[in-house]
Amino acid sequence: MDELIIAGRSFRSRLMVGTGKFASNAQMAATIAASGGEIVTVALRRVNVGDQQDDLLNHIDRNKYLLLPNTSGARNAEEAIRLARLARAAGCEPWIKLEVTPDPYYLLPDPIETLKAAEILVKEGFIVLPYINADPVLAKHLQEVGVATVMPLGAPIGSNKGLKTRDSIAIIIEQAIVPVVVDAGLGAPSHAAEAMELGADAVMINTAMAVAGNPVMMAAAFGKAVEAGRQAYLAGLGKEQKQAVASSPLTGFLRDE
């Protein structure tokens, strides 16, 4: 079976799902169910004391889904580490999606602070999944400190622009010794399929589902797209034949033997 293996744990689905930006918790729950995903990200925020809202976790069955807390909101390594520790103290398994985004305009990840935080969190026993720009050298540094995956962005969070960083992601995939999860910016199932066809091990989708006209239907579409893309990758895509440029022969010296 072609399973996704992260930190020694196997998953059937290669679609990770975010829980943000939904109109309601009920809609969020129906969406993740339709996606087929098994890894679900959540964020940490201060409790609204005295103004109890519907608890998100009432809608996520932790026997079915692996909760992957993120460190969204962190602007530097220290804040990210603090959030990771809080998530663990709140009863989560020590998996953490490391997001360090000091830039509030594009929410682009800070490479220096991310590497700093990753090194410390790995030493503290966390299974770290860092969100990064599609920087192949940064990806190698992170793998060196022991992260469980790398999560390069396709385009800025929420932009729905697709695989703008395609060529760099191809390099990251080629050089990777951990699974590569394309995260952020994927706006359509075709983008997700494209990422999988490129050889990504998984994709993460949030905005594209949450703001779709029909999130549940969109989630099902993404699920199918991820499977289709993966199958195409395994089957071996027909390549565009490039026009051969005429040049003097290089193997004429070989005689028939």
Next chain:
Amino acid sequence: MQIIINSKPVTVATNCTISELIAHLNLNIKRIAIEYNREILAPEQFYTTIMNDNDCIEIVNFVGGG
């Protein structure tokens, strides 16, 4: 006595423990994390930590996110 919860001043009974506070606030003890005077508490510590006047508590829980 007065303590600060998530930057807001709140009046609670003297010698209140963290676990008692959580119950008082109607929160699910298994789904939150607490920072007590900038130190993250392990769940076991909720029962044994008795608060003092002007303590700062941060209570976080899980919300939707990507």
Next chain:
Amino acid sequence: MSFVEEILRYPEEQILEQMAATTANQVEQALATDHLRIRDLITLLSPTALDYLEPMAQKAHHITQQRVGNTIQLFTPMYLSNECSNGCKYCGFNANNNIPRTTLTLDEIEQEAQIIHDYGFRSILLLTGEHKKMADNSYLIAAIQKIKPLFSSISIEVYPMDTDGYKQMVAAGVDGLTVYQETYNRELYKEMHPFGKKRNYTYRLEAPDRAGEAGIRRIGVGALLGLGNFATEAFYTGLHAHYIARQYWRSHVSISFPRICPADGGFAPINPVNDKQLVQMICAMRLLIPDAALFMSTRENAELRNSLMPLGITHMSAGSCTAPGGHAHKGESTEQFTIDDDRTPEQISEVIRAQGFEAVWKDWDSAFLNNLAV
């Protein structure tokens, strides 16, 4: 996971089966791909791909031009000692061979090195056999320190060391290392190495890993072509290089293509590799790892070397003599294998230029590294 585990994922029978089943269409697909995967390597090394040597060569040439332009780096090997306690059946230095044994003294090393330096070489490869009493780590370190002022790049091709040994080499000034697995086939390996420390297949297989851990800048792998089945040895070489490139990302991987030639002891190749296969392997390696350094040795004749230059070769040796002290004292000692190229470096430069390449004598200087005492 170390390479020992990685290689187990690709059993020989499975590779041979896939190669036999390779279609022309698959070869064309692999040629049209930019980021080759391991299964593309299998495709390009299959017998089917032998009909596609010209397009493979064109693509390999094109990629190499983009990466290094029209340049070839030159280096020369210097044999420090032909003492050896191993019994490698294919090698002229085999412990059972009754040849005069020499280990150069530090003075002789200096003399030899000076001659090589005066020829114009700035990049040198130091070689020994495996004999802990006569030529050990401290001997090597002393030699390296002696010749350091004369060369900007020093590589070694010696017995496998543990990680600490490699760290010592790095500290002394070594920036490159080559260790040939000879054959990736365990049974054949045992047969070829009946005694001596070299008999340990795994220790040798993991040597490039240890070099990577020690931080050696260039890590070279290769199989002795003519021992095992060509296609699978070529495949495992590519697999090994690909693995090293991913695991030790700060190091530069290099691949060499030593082909068995007559040696003192008369060992004939078990699975002779013809020129077509050699071309196939060079091109496949270039396509698999666009940035790998590909080394051409002096074992091949001059005419063939000229034809192989445009296929992706980035490093060539010249002015070689495989007998220790062979530059200072020609004909006095015996050779590991016969060299078929006795051109002078000036002649080499000319020939290289005639092929459309620029000979590069110095491309790196370890003096740039601030953790080395210069």
